[in-house]
Amino acid sequence: MKIQFITTAFNGMAQRLWIELDRLNYQVHVVIPISSEQLINETEKYKPKLIIAPFLTSKIPKEIYENYTCLIVHPGIKGDRGASSLDWAILRQEKTWGVTILEAVEKMDAGPVWAYNEFIMRSVSKGEIYRNEVTQAASKGIIQALDNFKNITFKPEPLDYSNSEIIGKWNNKTTQKDFTFSWEDDTNEIIHKINAADSSPGVLITLFDNDYYCYGAHLETRLKGRYGSIVAQRNNAICIATKNNAIWITHLKSLNEGQVKLPAILALGELANEIPISNRSPFENFEGETWQEIRFEQDGEIGYLYFDFYNGAMSSDQCNRLRDAIIETKKRAKLIVLMGGKDVWSNGIHLNVIENSNNPAKESWENINAIDDLILEIINSTEHYIVSVLQGNAGAGGVSLALAADKVLCRNGIVLNPHTKNMGLYGSEYWTYLLPKRIGFKKAERFTEDCLPWGVDVALEIGLIDGFYGETNTEFVNNVKQQAQEIINLPYFDKLIKAKHFQRKKDERNKPLVNYRKEELEKMHKNFFDNNMDYNYKRYCFVHKISDSTSETVKNLYRNRREIYRKRKWENINYIEEE
Structure with a gap:
């Protein structure tokens, strides 16, 4: 069946839904709308049987929804309407929330319901909820809606506010007024407000008489100070005292023109010079609540190394610190489990830090060499067995980081962009x-x-990964820890290590790692310093969240996928799309 996606961006949500439908062998045509005319023309040209809008910030033209069934993925419970559903759910501290698949009509989010799924809310950022619980519920909902669409007896549920089960309502778009807080407020209330505005737009605060949007809030129970004062810095984050505790803020964005979201200390620049440092070793036990990007957990001969980098971006400093942590972990454990973070595994080099640099080419070069050094450390760990555990999505160099391990395990539903x-x-x-x-x-x-x-x-079928489990992080991590115990208890564990050592020596004789790196970096040097693939422009568009005029607005991913991987080996690659 021919399906058309209308999506403002081919983001993680749209990618996950495309993957699910592609897996079920639907033909999905992706359109990034730039104008109503373009959208209408593309739709008439493709003539889909169904239209799905995974992520849309503008209204579908009347000419389309009156002639085609258009299903909207709405991140809210039944009856919830408006553009800030998740913001309000977090601000109101809802215990459960949901995703509604509804039909496009004249009024915003007022169409009949085709599918609905609920989930339990966690006290994390809006971005993390969206990338995980919302995306998971949307995936289930779209598949249910497709089954309903093919069922000629199915009738979608009209939105009826007289029904006592419909508890959602219209909500205005959130503004800074809804997020505003005082550092005298209850600490948890402050964190909820920052979470509700993270990753966009952020909450406006004043530091050193300058205004910034803040992101990445984490509770601190040991450090104290006068409320509103910055009491510490750690790994480029700042800790601000509240009335009863303190909060770590990992990222800031200046209101000055052209500024991007940055690690807080980098955003503050020289203003941060006098902030006291309060570093903690990843291997140090801690009682209470705090924030650490990298932390270690020991279980006998197994070492679990967690690294939770905001949005998966890894600067040179973060790569170097993670490499140091791996070196130390190798002294403590035989089996090393790289746990990443709950939200995102890794997306490679830190484009925002690079964009902010006075010399982006030089910063890019240092960053790529730092992540290369990190990956080299893992590849050359021939006396240890290493498992990569991807709880969240991975992209670019983050996929290579995972593949450097001996075993790669993923949570069900994550997306890989290698x-x-x-x-x-x-x-x-x-x-x-x-x-x-x-x-x-x-x-x-x-x-x-x-x-x-x-x-x-x-990914599993072609051998890119070794397994996937669980729909929730808890279920997945429990499975991973069980597998880790099984691996370390294998009677032939030492033989696994010997075989790994032998294979690495064999690979090195075939082609030394230094040669792979040299060849790759020769091309990357041209990308960075000669800009031969338009890296500067593409990076600028990405970090400033503006449309890249060179990117495709129509993606024929279905045909490309079939040329790489055919679900059935006897399928004809030159597939003729149904009329």
Whole structure:
């Protein structure tokens, strides 16, 4: 069946839904709307049987929704309407929330309901809820809605506020007034407000007589001070005292023109010079609540290393600190489990830090070498068995980081984007060694050229990963820890290590790692310093969240995917789309 996506951006939500429908062999045509005329023309040209809007910030033209069934993914409970559903759910501290698949009509979010799924709310940022619980519920809902669409007896549920089960309501778009707080307020109330505005637009605060949007709030129960004062800094974050505790703020964005979201200390610049440092070792036990990007957990001969980098971006400093932590972990454990963070595994180099640099090319070069050093440390850990555990999405160099381990396990439903071409980069991170080793040279080349998102089902089938489990982080992590115990208790565990050591020596004789790195970095040097693939422009568009005029507005991903991977081996690659 021919389906058309209308989506403001091909974001994580849209990618996840595309993956799910592609897996079920639907033909999904993706359109990024730039005008009503373009959207109408594309729709008439493709003539889909169904239209789905995974992420839309503008209204679907009347000419489309009156002639085609258009299903909207709305991140709210039944009856909830408006553009700030998740904001209000977090501000009101809702215990449960939901995703409604509703039909587009004249009034915003007022159409009949085709599917609905609820989830339990966590006390985390809006962005994290959206990327995880909302996306998971939307995936279920779209599949249910498709089943309903094919059922000729199904009738969608009209929105009826007289029904006592409909408890949602219209909500105005949130403004800074809704997020405003005083540092004298209850600490948890402040965190809820920052979470509700994270990752966009952020909450406006004043520091050193300058205004900033703040993001990344984490409770601190040990450090104290006069409310509103900055009492400490750690790993480029700042800690601000509240009336009864303190809060770590990891990121700030200046209101000055052209500024981007940055680690707080970088955003403050010289203003941060006098802030006292309160660093903690990842291996130090701590009682109470605090914030640490990297932390270690020991269980016998197993070492669990957690690294939770905001949105998965990894600066040179973060790469170096993680590498140091891995080196120390190797002294403490035989089996190392790289746990990443609950939200995002890794997306490679830190484009915002690079954009903010006085010399972006130099900063890019240092960053790519730092992440290369990190990955090299993992590859060369021939006396240890290493497992990568992807609780969240991974992209670009983050995929290579995962593949450097001996075993790669993923939470069910995450999205993998093992490519960098759409950012104007050839890519490094030893991908020319790690990716072909997993899936072969031909597939690796197409993966990086076609820039497609991949789901865990296909990733497992072609050998990119070794397994996926659980729909929630808790379920997944419990499974991972059980597997880790089984691995360390294997009677032939020492033989696994010997086999790994032998294979690494064999690979090195075939082609030294230094040669892979040299070849990759020669191309990356041209990307950074000669801008031969338009990296500067693409990076600028990405970090400033503006439309890249060189990017596709219509994506024929279905045909490209079939050329790389066919669900059934006897399928004809040159598929003729149904009329």
